[in-house]
Amino acid sequence: MFSKTWWVILLATLLVSGMTGRLGFWQLGRAQTKEALNAMTESRQIEPALTNEDWAAAVLPGSWLQRRVAVEGRWLDQFTIYLDNRSMKSQTGFYVLTPFQLSNGPVLLVQRGWVARDRARSEFLPPVQTPQGKITIQGRVVPSPSKLMELGAPAPSKEGFHVLRQNIDLQEFGLETKLPMLATLQQTNDASDGLLREWPKSISGADKNRGYAFQWFALSALTLILFAWFQVWKKIKHV
Numbered sequence: 384m385f386s387k388t389w390w391v392i393l394l395a396t397l398l399v400s401g402m403t404g405r406l407g408f409w410q411l412g413r414a415q416t417k418e419a420l421n422a423m424t425e426s427r428q429i430e431p432a433l434t435n436e437d438w439a440a441a442v443l444p445g446s447w448l449q450r451r452v453a454v455e456g457r458w459l460d461q462f463t464i465y466l467d468n469r470s471m472k473s474q475t476g477f478y479v480l481t482p483f484q485l486s487n488g489p490v491l492l493v494q495r496g497w498v499a500r501d502r503a504r505s506e507f508l509p510p511v512q513t514p515q516g517k518i519t520i521q522g523r524v525v526p527s528p529s530k531l532m533e534l535g536a537p538a539p540s541k542e543g544f545h546v547l548r549q550n551i552d553l554q555e556f557g558l559e560t561k562l563p564m565l566a567t568l569q570q571t572n573d574a575s576d577g578l579l580r581e582w583p584k585s586i587s588g589a590d591k592n593r594g595y596a597f598q599w600f601a602l603s604a605l606t607l608i609l610f611a612w613f614q615v616w617k618k619i620k621h622v
Contacts, residue, residue, distance in 0.1 A: 407599035496578025
């Protein structure tokens with residue numbers, strides 16, 4: 384009753400159904416992970432802001448991720464860098480990062496904000512105003528900016544210091560600059576330096592993943608239904 388071809392079709396059906404079903408469960412797992420991360424972020428942002436005294440230790444606790452920060456210190460403007468191909472509000476430009484030395488010594492690498500690319504001169508780095516002297520900034524503790532594909536070695540500037548970069552690693556940057564880097568911040572206080580700071584909101588996006596999961600599960604079920612209809616029911620009906 385069932386030919387060799389039928390068994391091949393059955394095997395292909397099971398493979399497709401199994402793969403799409405697994406992708407559905409993977410999307411559900413991503414939804415759960417996002418919800419847990421969002422809950423952690425919201426709970427940590429209502430805790431008291433970290434101050435200079437909290438940063439006296441040389442080790443960054445993992446529980447500080449997404450915590451608010453209010454610290455006093457000064458910008459180390461000579462080590463300002465621009466991260467290329469970064470977008471904000473659907474526009475391409477640069478993230479501007481500058482080390483911020485706290486009054487009691489440690490250094491935080493601050494994502495100060497975003498600046499648009501010059502459309503006529505793609506390699507031109509728009510000048511950024513950097514306040515001098517002792518100031519206070521607000522922000523939150525975040526991971527380093529996401530890594531992009533390295534398209535080539537950046538052109539050196541300022542006596543060999545790479546101002547324009549594709550990516551940055553906190554530890555490597557600390558070794559390069561000989562600064563005691565502890566963490567990366569996103570600055571959140573009002574922008575008076577011409578930089579845009581509309582960082583992504585802390586929302587989970589889990590509903591989108593659940594929607595994708597439903598589509599994968601539907602495709603998995605459809606594959607089995609079509610096989611059952613054309614390869615089983617119709618064959619039995621014609622026997």
